[in-house]
Amino acid sequence: MDIKPIRTEQDYNMAMERLEAIFDAKLETPEGDELEVLGILIEKYEQEHFPIAMPDPVEAIKFRMEQMGYSQNDLADIIGLKSRASEILNRRRKLSLKMIRNIHDKLNIPTEVLVQAY
Known part of the structure; x- marks a missing residue:
């Protein structure tokens, strides 16, 4: 597991590819832990770079x-x-x-x- 912060769009794209590859990982396994951490990092990046405005x-x-x-x-x-x-x-x-x-x-x-x- 080689996880690092997502700082660029290239980092984001690589993280999304990895997330897709391990999406069905079982909980409490090394890949399951990686999936959980990667999901948190991706969510943080998306909140900062792709904010969704509240509806009218x-x-x-x-x-x-x-x-x-x-x-x-x-x-x-x-x-x-x-x-x-x-x-x-x-x-x-x-x-x-x-x-x-x-x-x-x-x-x-x-x-x-x-x-x-x-």
Whole structure:
């Protein structure tokens, strides 16, 4: 096992190739240990070099509603009024703290996503 920090794109590509080669390694074996450490290094490199921005709060709500088969009426049941649901989805009203809490509880959208400015 010759593991070193991933500093360049070439290091990253080599690490990904090795990860693919040992992907099915069994736990608590030398290759299994290498797989675990390599995965941590790759994850760190990707977080630094390929950050993923959080989704827009309204788009996150729409996406989750679609996943769950919810309508605007279902959102209205969560946040209070049908008119409020329409205003939120059309970006005419900001989410209140109470709405954020309810949406988080009912739709399981992280609060970090919902509290962003939009």
